[in-house]
Amino acid sequence: MSAAPSLRELQHQLEGLFSLGGAADCEARLKDAESSLPVGGDGRLSPAQRIGIYTDMIFARIRDAIAEDFSATVTALGDDAWESLIARYVEAHPTDHPDLRLAGRHLPAYLRATETPQIADLASFEWALIDSFTAADAPLLSGDTLRALAPEAWPALELRSVPSLRLLCATSPIDQTRRKLLDGEPTDLETVGPFTLRVWRRELRVFHKRVPPFEHEALQHIARGTTFADLCEWIAEGDTGEDASEVAVRLLQGWLADELLMAAP
Amino acid sequence: MEAIPKLGIGIGLRTTHFSELLERSAQVDWFEAVSENFMMDGGRPLHVLDHVRRDAPVVLHGVSLSIGTTDPLDETYLTRLATLARRFEPEWISDHLCWTGAKHHNLHDLLPLPWTEEVLTHVAERVARVQDVLGRRLVLENVSSYFTFSHSTMSEAEFLSALVERADCDILLDVNNVYVSAFNHGFDARAYIDTMPRDRVVQLHLAGHSDMGTHLLDTHDAPVCPEVWDLYRYTIRRLGRVPTLIEWDGNVPPLATLEDEVSRARLICDEVDAETRTKNGGARVGRTFAA
């Protein structure tokens, strides 16, 4: 028998075999490789079958972990389409993060390139819910802080959204669609958009709400970090016919109530 | 070495039980939290861990350290683990004697290693680095495996015993994994337990597995089976009342079912204690007569 491979060679070869879970020719490729590996078999199971136990488990574990985060997307696609899609996805994006929870983080972008916009939007929405759930906690900007603010301090007031805020723009009513899919009701993923939404967390619970495109855009400014003066300037550019600072204060009141704004550092 | 904290019998902290744990305290002695499930920036999981930590000891149990891979150690991961440990002050930090990927891919499975001198040196060096970063001993667990390498020069139990001496780390002995691997590879589970260095085993795991006919699969989705309870009793007789944790990850049942498993483990520990007292008492009586 030839000299045993180094640990590195062995792991590189096995890594390739363990990653074959979604491949149609998986069994044949394991069979081809078994004689070149120092893996023991017996009357119960051949070396290829033993390696295959891992290959199958690895694929199933990753597939199921992702499916858990994208339940509505899976339902919309159907089990068979999901199975083949996830095999292609895992091949394009091999899991590279220590946290299995993040295995699906590239899926919305992947679907954007490979599926209909409606499916990609739905997946983006589901990922936003997951992502928001574990975003950093942050101290909130309080109404008291604002009330105590001297008039001359308002223009420089820094406005930043909480880390859990996610903003989405979809071509279909993804919030309704998701609800119906999860409740087992019939849906048609028609394009009637655009729909703008925000997803965010209050304490431990994640919420989502449709917002008008104007507020959606204002929130994009806040998410990047802005000042009250700059927000007012942006509103004034939009020529709403109202006093820009009044519009800004009205927006702020809504965001404060929903706990969307973070305290200044 | 410092004495092992007498933690008693605990359970894994699982999402399914979060709501219930916020409402009532479980009839368990301690919790084991899967490190990666709490490596996030904020939100509910960390809140729950904070909550249970107030009343009960916690241990961090990782699945992605990949101590046996030939890829470089993931320093970002180690830093996150160290941060988590500073926040939650676990009794100890454990992971598995395995590799979980190569070529910078993480396969999210606990993969078997060949038991050779080359691997022993490699793993011992990496354990030393991890222990430097964490500032404490690492605890390594034996995994269930489905194949072995024909070029291994020692048994798994011999490798583990040699490793803990060379790297000065500790052992989390998974009794179910010993049982599963013993069936899959045809070795004697009790002989494996006998090989374990008594002063290095700081924790035990118990879990359920699935019988696939040709092999046993470590599924953590069922009650501990009678044979594993027997092996547990044997282990407690050999190693003493080691802190024990019930693992349940698939089809997770209500908290009450896990509390029943905990009671059962406690009962076995109590019975073994009683046996030992009787034996020691008997011996003392014997000596008195002889004297």
Ligand SMILES: [Fe+2]
């Ligand atoms: Fe275990």
